[in-house]
Amino acid sequence: MKILVLISNVPDTTTKIRFTGDNTAFDAAGVQWIINPWDELALTRAMELKEAGGVEKITVANVGEKITEATLRKALAVGADDAIRIDAPAKDAFFVASQLSKIAGDYDLILAGIEASDYNGNAVGGMLAELLDYNSVSAVSGINMDGDKFVINREIDGGSQVLSVTGPLVAIVQKGIAKEPRIPAMRGIMMARKKPLNVVEAVDAHEKTSFVNFELPPPKAACKMVDEENAKELITLLHEEAKVL
Amino acid sequence: MNFELTEEQLMIKEAARDYAQRELIQDVLERDEKGIFPTKHIKNLADLGFMGMMVDPEYGGSGMDTISYVLALEELSKIDASTAVIISINNSLVCYGLNRFGTEEQKRKYLVPLASGQIIGAFLLSEPEAGSDASQQHTTAVDMGDHYIINGTKNWISNANSASTYLVIAQTNPEKKHKGINAFIVEKDSPGITLGPHEDKMGMRSSDTHSVMFSDVKVPKENRIGEDGFGFKFAMMILEAGRIGIASQALGIAQGAMERSVAYAKERKAFGKTLAKHQAIAFKIADMAVKIENARNLCLKAAWLKDNHMPITVASAMAKQYAADIAMEVTTEAVQIHGGYGYVKEYHVERLMREAKLTQIYEGTSEVQKIVVSRDLLKD
Structure with a gap:
């Protein structure tokens, strides 16, 4: 069985967000890039499945320009066997899914993080499944192999669900899929240099959306301190200002 | 001149940072308080390759350069300098010594398990x-033909209890003074070795420090490192490289204290504005940043020289003296910025200050480093 893990290159979660071009584009100047945290968990689960046996190869893939290669190398250092970078800026979800559909057809299981932590799109996995005509399950919090089927755990409102799904499959994974991301060992870091990172030309595809405007959330209000003897004032503030009572 | 780090070096820095900020931080206060050795962390860090970073993979190491080692030690020391020193001693004193001067048999038998x-x-x-x-060695190693007999006492030995393999410096021919000194690989469970009590230290409390007594300890001849009388030179050459490790540790302590000070200054308010908006505090932070950047450059320069097989005596002494001294200054100011909170354990900076103090003392005091630097400048 071959697993493909989709990797988004996203700003470090502590990045101070700024916009350029009259609030129509994210300002990437000076940004530290990381593997999308959900994708990192997906890769960890793929590694666990490989260690349990029955997985021949794990490939990681990304649609992006050369700058995203450091992120793919990290995925190789963590343990992926090879990487594919489709050489194009990730314009929108349909564009990315269209590009990925050209390289994803050989894989039995495709793992996609439920969303990327930058634009929170939550769309590529489902679109890719549609383009490939694969089964897809969203909000997957557990996945195991059972012969030629996949046993999937999902969190649903008020409980959990277990599904048995035939492959090939796109599993859109969320928190719980793996305990925590793996830190690459130095041996893995050294080996990453020798593993294949194939750059593939983009195919002709058109984005279906464009950014009109971004707005930052309103700044957090200052913290108000209330003396411990003024419980009444606290209740008034919670009622009238915070409106939580 | 190129100040850019490679992709691998950045990944190692990130790996060390992730481990420190995710794992070491969890129990660092408790281990400091109770003097608990970080057994679990050392095992995990060994699995990640941190125990023999610069040793060839053929001998169980990770095959990294010294620049990566500086980056890793800085990140680990920002959170937990005790764990960093355990790693530093294993890497830059023990593994480095065996890797550079050990025989093939010594490397197979001892370096492989140490580096891995x-x-x-x-x-x-x-x-x-x-x-x-260090030339005044009272510990003796008497040549008995096919083995040596070691007697004496060693002090302030980091990793003394947790280690299985010791590199011991002892005097074989006192009439030859420092040229009579030898270095030996000694297994800790050899008959005749006893440990003094765990030293109750001011800082670095999670690293185990003891004195070690040798009473007629038999060491096979094949465990001597190098030719007869090589021990003092061996020790000096090892310490020269080891200073880069302690300098990086001091750098990390200072950087950790500054990061905590920056975060605190942005949050804490006094006289109607954050501390960051008070110039008295902002300038303290600027001073910290300049000192830390200087220390980092000295550490990386010494590491670069070592990686390029150039002389490091002066560069490593400068790095160690400067980084240790500014770590003391920066951590003291960090406590000052934190005010009363800085003086309680929960805020970490008082621990960093206690840890910084030792970097000015061990593996050559700041004064010894100045001897090294000035001797080079003033020699005829």
């Missing part, structure tokens, strides 16, 4: 009456 972190090592040079002046 299956066991850890300790370096036994200091004595009750031989600290900064």
Whole structure:
């Protein structure tokens, strides 16, 4: 069985967000890039499945320009066997899914993080499944192999669900899929240099959306301190200002 | 000149940072308080390759350069300098010494398990009456033909209890003074070795420090490192490289204290504005940043020289003296910025200040480093 893990290159979660071009584009100047945290968990689960046996190869893939290669190398250092970078800026979800559909057809299981932590799109996995005509399950919090089927755990409102799904499959994974991301060992870091990172030309595809405007959330209000003897004032503030009572 | 780090170096820095900020931080206060050795962390860090970073993979190491080692030690020390020193001693004293001067048999038998972190090592040079002046060795190693018999006491030995393999410096031919000194690989469970009590230290409390007594300890001849009389030179050459490790540790302590100070200054308000908006505090932080950047450059320069097989005596002494001294200054100011909160354990900076103090003392005091630097400048 071959697993493909989709990797988004996203700003470090502590990045101070700024916009350029009259609030129509994210300002990437000076940004530290990381593997999308959900994708990192997906890769960890793929590694666990490989260690349990029955997985021949794990490939990681990304649609992006050369700058995203450091992120793919990290995925190789963590343990992926090879990487594919489709050489194009990730314009929108349909564009990315269209590009990925050209390289994803050989894989039995495709793992996609439920969303990327930058634009929170939550769309590529489902679109890719549609383009490939694969089964897809969203909000997957557990996945195991059972012969030629996949046993999937999902969190649903008020409980959990277990599904048995035939492959090939796109599993859109969320928190719980793996305990925590793996830190690459130095041996893995050294080996990453020798593993294949194939750059593939983009195919002709058109984005279906464009950014009109971004707005930052309103700044957090200052913290108000209330003396411990003024419980009444606290209740008034919670009622009238915070409106939580 | 290129100040850019490679992709691998950045990944190692990130790996060290992730481990420190995710794992070491969890129990660092408790281990400091109770003096608990970080057994679990050392095992995990060994699995990640941190115990023999610069040793060839053929001998169980990770095959990294010294620049990566500086980056890793800085990140680990920002959170937990005790764990960093355990790693530093294993890497830059024990593994480095065996890798550079050990025989093939010694490397197979001892370096492979040390570099892969299956066991850890300790370096036994200091004595009750031989600290900064390491040539005054009272521990004796008498040549008995096919083996040596070691007697004496070693002091302030980091990793003394947790280590399985010791590198011991001892005097074989006192009439030859420092040229009569030898270095030996000694297994800790050899008959005749006893440990003094765990030293109750001011800082670095999670690293285990003991004195070690040798009473008629038999060491096979094949465990001597190098030719007869090579021991003092061996110790000096090892310490020269080891200073880069302690300098990086001091750098990390200072950087950790500054990061905590920056975060605190942005949050804490006084006189109607954050501390960051008070110039008195902002300038303290600027001073910290300049000192830390200087220390980092000295560490990386020494590491670069070592990686390029150039002389490091002066560069490593400068890095160690400067980084240790500014770590003390920066951590003291960090406590000051934190005010009363800085003086309680929960805020970490008082621990960093206690840890910084030791970097000015061990592996050559700041004064010894100045001797090294000035001797080079003033020699005829």
